[in-house]
Amino acid sequence: MSGFYDEGELRRIAINLFYGWGYNFYRVENQLRADDQMVRSQASRLLGMARSSVERAETDYRHEFIRTPTREKPFPDPDIVTGARDLERLGAEIGLVGNRLQALPVPENDRMTQRYRKEADTLQALIHTDEQLTGQASLMQTLLDGKNGLWMLEHQAEIKEGLLAIQQTLRGREEALIGRVA
Numbered sequence: 387m388s389g390f391y392d393e394g395e396l397r398r399i400a401i402n403l404f405y406g407w408g409y410n411f412y413r414v415e416n417q418l419r420a421d422d423q424m425v426r427s428q429a430s431r432l433l434g435m436a437r438s439s440v441e442r443a444e445t446d447y448r449h450e451f452i453r454t455p456t457r458e459k460p461f462p463d464p465d466i467v468t469g470a471r472d473l474e475r476l477g478a479e480i481g482l483v484g485n486r487l488q489a490l491p492v493p494e495n496d497r498m499t500q501r502y503r504k505e506a507d508t509l510q511a512l513i514h515t516d517e518q519l520t521g522q523a524s525l526m527q528t529l530l531d532g533k534n535g536l537w538m539l540e541h542q543a544e545i546k547e548g549l550l551a552i553q554q555t556l557r558g559r560e561e562a563l564i565g566r567v568a
Contacts, residue, residue: 418510418513422509422513426487426516429520429522429524430487430488432520433483433484433487433523434481436480436523436529436531439530440480441477443530443533443534444474446534446535447535450535451463451466452466452470470535472539473535476538476542480526483549483552487523487552487556491560492563508563512562512563515555515562522552523552525548529545
């Protein structure tokens with residue numbers, strides 16, 4: 387009988403390859419790690435959409451309120467320029483939070499770490515913060531979707547409060563990850 391049909395031999399080869407590659411598809415830890423990365427990627431995508439909404443609103447705001455210079459008025463109204471800069475900063479802040487979210491660490495999968503931490507338990511503990519981050523990112527995206535620059539400037543405090551909440555959740559996630567080493 388050919389080795390292509392020997393289940394025991396094929397299983398042994400597959401397991402050797404998986405472990406040789408540093409990965410076993412069937413370990414719960416690997417599934418949780420992949421889920422964690424996917425969830426953070428999706429939450430980061432939502433924040434990217436929120437940033438795009440702010441950038442679009444900023445562009446429209448500039449086109450609508452900053453007029454072409456004339457001899458009588460060579461410079462735009464300082465309040466209008468301040469509003470445009472506030473929108474620009476808001477978009478940049480959302481982008482920074484999204485990048486930070488995507489770059490968050492996950493528990494390492496090396497033997498030394500496994501001696502001091504139960505990886506599956508740590509990943510399970512991170513699920514709560516990942517759910518919270520995803521919900522917060524979705525709320526931010528929904529809050530900003532389709533809104534104009536004037537609305538965003540009027541509700542800037544609320545938007546910044548949402549960003550602050552996301553940053554606090556990010557810090558909580560980092561603390562949960564660091565606090566699991568013991």
